[in-house]
Amino acid sequence: MTGHDSAFDFNEITKSSIRACENCAGLSLAAAAIKLAEDGLLNVLAPEPLGLDLNRAFARPMIEAAARHHLSFPLIETLIASPFLALMDPKIAEQVMVGKQIITAARVSSLSADIIEGGIKLNGIVGEAPLVSEAHWLITPVKIIGGGTGLAIIELANLKSKLEPRREFEIGRPRNIVRLNDHCIPANHLISQPDIINSYNCNEMTFRAADLYSCAQSSLDLAISYISTRSQFGQKLVKFQALRHDLARARLVLENGSRLLDNALSDESHLDVTLAKSEFVYSHAASVTPAIAEMALQMHGGMGFTWDVPAHIYLRRIRAQISSIGLAETREKVADRAITKALQIHAI
Amino acid sequence: MVVDPIIFETVDPAAYRLEVRSWLEENLPQEWRADLPGYKHQTLPELYAWERQMYASGYAGVAWPKIYGGQGMTIREHLILNQEIGRLAMPLSTNSLGKELVGPILLAIGSEVQKYRFIPSLLNMDEIWCQGFSEPEAGSDLARVRTRAEKKENTWLINGHKIWTSLADRADYCLLLARTGPIENRHKSLSLFALPMKTKGITVRPIRQITEAEGFCEVFFDNVEISHDALIGSENDGWRSASEVLSVERATNRMYRGWRFENEFRHLIQVCASEPTLRDLLSNDHYRQQLAATWTDIEIIKSYVLDITKRLEQGGRIGQDGSLMKLHWSEAHQRFAALANEMLSMGWASNSPEMINASQRFEEIYLLSRAETIFAGTTEIQLGIIADRILQLPRES
Numbered sequence: 001m002t003g004h005d006s007a008f009d010f011n012e013i014t015k016s017s018i019r020a021c022e023n024c025a026g027l028s029l030a031a032a033a034i035k036l037a038e039d040g041l042l043n044v045l046a047p048e049p050l051g052l053d054l055n056r057a058f059a060r061p062m063i064e065a066a067a068r069h070h071l072s073f074p075l076i077e078t079l080i081a082s083p084f085l086a087l088m089d090p091k092i093a094e095q096v097m098v099g100k101q102i103i104t105a106a107r108v109s110s111l112s113a114d115i116i117e118g119g120i121k122l123n124g125i126v127g128e129a130p131l132v133s134e135a136h137w138l139i140t141p142v143k144i145i146g147g148g149t150g151l152a153i154i155e156l157a158n159l160k161s162k163l164e165p166r167r168e169f170e171i172g173r174p175r176n177i178v179r180l181n182d183h184c185i186p187a188n189h190l191i192s193q194p195d196i197i198n199s200y201n202c203n204e205m206t207f208r209a210a211d212l213y214s215c216a217q218s219s220l221d222l223a224i225s226y227i228s229t230r231s232q233f234g235q236k237l238v239k240f241q242a243l244r245h246d247l248a249r250a251r252l253v254l255e256n257g258s259r260l261l262d263n264a265l266s267d268e269s270h271l272d273v274t275l276a277k278s279e280f281v282y283s284h285a286a287s288v289t290p291a292i293a294e295m296a297l298q299m300h301g302g303m304g305f306t307w308d309v310p311a312h313i314y315l316r317r318i319r320a321q322i323s324s325i326g327l328a329e330t331r332e333k334v335a336d337r338a339i340t341k342a343l344q345i346h347a348i
Numbered sequence: 349m350v351v352d353p354i355i356f357e358t359v360d361p362a363a364y365r366l367e368v369r370s371w372l373e374e375n376l377p378q379e380w381r382a383d384l385p386g387y388k389h390q391t392l393p394e395l396y397a398w399e400r401q402m403y404a405s406g407y408a409g410v411a412w413p414k415i416y417g418g419q420g421m422t423i424r425e426h427l428i429l430n431q432e433i434g435r436l437a438m439p440l441s442t443n444s445l446g447k448e449l450v451g452p453i454l455l456a457i458g459s460e461v462q463k464y465r466f467i468p469s470l471l472n473m474d475e476i477w478c479q480g481f482s483e484p485e486a487g488s489d490l491a492r493v494r495t496r497a498e499k500k501e502n503t504w505l506i507n508g509h510k511i512w513t514s515l516a517d518r519a520d521y522c523l524l525l526a527r528t529g530p531i532e533n534r535h536k537s538l539s540l541f542a543l544p545m546k547t548k549g550i551t552v553r554p555i556r557q558i559t560e561a562e563g564f565c566e567v568f569f570d571n572v573e574i575s576h577d578a579l580i581g582s583e584n585d586g587w588r589s590a591s592e593v594l595s596v597e598r599a600t601n602r603m604y605r606g607w608r609f610e611n612e613f614r615h616l617i618q619v620c621a622s623e624p625t626l627r628d629l630l631s632n633d634h635y636r637q638q639l640a641a642t643w644t645d646i647e648i649i650k651s652y653v654l655d656i657t658k659r660l661e662q663g664g665r666i667g668q669d670g671s672l673m674k675l676h677w678s679e680a681h682q683r684f685a686a687l688a689n690e691m692l693s694m695g696w697a698s699n700s701p702e703m704i705n706a707s708q709r710f711e712e713i714y715l716l717s718r719a720e721t722i723f724a725g726t727t728e729i730q731l732g733i734i735a736d737r738i739l740q741l742p743r744e745s
Contacts, residue, residue, distance in 0.1 A: 228742055238742055245731040247735060248739060249731060251738060256672075260647065262655075280644055283640065331637055332633075335636035337643075338639050339636070342614040342617035343618060
């Protein structure tokens with residue numbers, strides 16, 4: 001919690017986020033960036049004077065609105081990058097915060113970073129980052145030769161290699177693989193402090209979880225709306241207990257997730273605790289949300305298999321989010337923490 | 349939880365936790381800890397004496413008013429006590445219906461005479477209570493209760509049949525839900541009574557449970573006469589009052605569950621780590637994933653409890669969160685119980701005291717957990733509540 005948080009009304013931010021995302025419908029990515037910046041969605045987490053330096057919990061309503069309105073713009077990527085971008089290169093940060101430039105992020109990469117005189121040399125492959133072909137900057141994890149991990153920012157206009165397209169599970173957010181061969185970046189475009197890397201990872205997992213839950217909630221809302229109006233066998237579908245119970249069970253799962261999300265967003269006392277809670281919530285969200293979106297699609301019957309019913313859009317977005325982050329690795333971290341903690345005597 | 353912030357006092361939470369923890373460590377017999385080798389089942393008199401000792405030391409009725417025998421503290425101390433109770437694999441209450449159901453209902457709608465008369469005695473284990481709600485034709489659907497209470501000049505005349513009445517064979521009193529008006533009025537013609545179980549005309553027939561445990565019964569009422577002052581609350585208002593209390597109690601009763609669940613989880617992991625034949629399971633991806641999911645389930649249960657406590661402290665309402673928590677806990681606990689038995693079954697060749705004790709404990713937990721999705725509102729009832737009241741799905745076309 002920063003000193004400014006109390007000046008901002010959470011409900012008001014929720015409403016303005018929804019409005020901002022609605023206003024982006026039909027806009028190009030560049031126009032959406034300007035619009036979102038004007039509406040104050042891009043700089044909430046960036047430090048002053050570029051941003052508002054708010055608690056990361058304020059990002060939640062923005063991410064939820066973006067997911068619900070299937071915003072193509074890389075909002076999560078901008079939000080997770082913004083606190084670090086300001087540290088690495090304030091000029092780029094300023095361009096991104098005002099919407100003149102766009103940043104995207106890759107969760108996985110095999111990049112190695114070699115610190116050489118006058119800069120950093122990168123070699124390897126960057127994983128499936130969305131909208132690389134339209135963005136100006138890419139933030140990606142790297143392994144530093146000599147030890148440690150880091151985050152690097154790459155200027156996409158300077159790329160010599162061709163972008164390799166990958167499957168487009170998600171509509172409007174094409175993904176690419178980027179292969180780098182002795183690609184040089186300035187020294188200040190690499191950050192390697194462990195606390196900063198962990199903080200970045202916390203935000204990434206938590207924000208992606210918020211996106212997943214919001215997509216699942218939107219799917220659930222679609223299903224409720226549909227079965228409340230559709231009749232079969234002489235009565236409204238909503239009267240069938242089997243369907244009511246499926247929906248209730250989905251509601252329970254989302255309530256459970258919301259609690260994990262609250263926990264992950266509220267605890268900033270120790271970074272390690274926050275990291276554990278972020279792993280928890282991402283692992284849970286990635287495990288439970290696909291089934292909810294699939295159930296919602298199923299409840300629409302044949303209509304669920306049509307392009308016009310947006311159930312598939314949420315399902316695609318969920319699947320894309322999960323495929324772009326190391327779920328197995330995150331689950332394994334949760335398991336490791338669970339077993340380690342259980343072996344500690346008298347742990348509460 | 350009945351809490352009046354004006355007359356209730358609070359203490360330093362950290363100091364209170366330390367006090368409770370120290371007291372339990374000093375007073376709970378080692379052989380009563382189900383997670384330690386050498387565990388022995390307790391006798392009923394031993395359990396009564398233990399709960400009496402807890403009450404005498406201030407560890408029962410924590411958030412109930414002092415004038416009725418409670419400790420006059422707050423929901424925060426109630427939570428701390430439950431957390432500390434949950435941390436230890438200690439015996440469950442043998443007067444849980446009295447402490448978790450009857451006490452809160454009396455505090456909410458009972459007469460002053462009833463509060464003074466019954467609350468101290470149930471806390472001190474002088475009077476054990478059972479709950480007479482379910483009937484053969486009215487299990488989950490209590491609107492179909494047929495046991496009738498007919499108002500006579502000086503008495504209520506009770507006739508009917510209750511089932512699934514835990515502890516009826518040893519109870520001194522029954523919290524009876526009976527029909528006092530036309531059945532067509534469904535929930536609106538039901539009343540609550542404090543019925544003495546020694547009254548003439550009551551027959552109790554024990555029912556053997558899947559755990560082989562005793563204490564599960566059906567009860568027959570044949571022209572049972574009880575005094576007018578046995579009525580709790582207003583005539584025909586029993587179900588509304590009880591539901592209101594229960595919607596809160598469902599969330600505040602047994603707050604120790606999340607921490608007890610964690611105790612069981614820790615026990616399983618520790619046994620696996622100490623047994624050569626089971627140790628590999630902790631490196632097995634399949635089981636690691638399931639253990640991770642279990643731990644997530646436990647954290648969710650704890651977060652419900654902590655959130656409910658916070659809201660009650662701030663004077664907020666619980667709403668239907670009790671249903672969400674109960675449903676999640678009961679199903680997660682069943683999954684865990686099955687997992688624990690599966691994992692421990694692979695240590696079949698071991699005869700270590702730790703292994704034998706754990707196998708017995710988790711077999712009991714598994715069987716008992718089958719009841720957890722049935723009692724206090726079945727899974728189907730909880731799903732119905734979520735569908736009706738949280739999702740507000742329309743019922744009529």
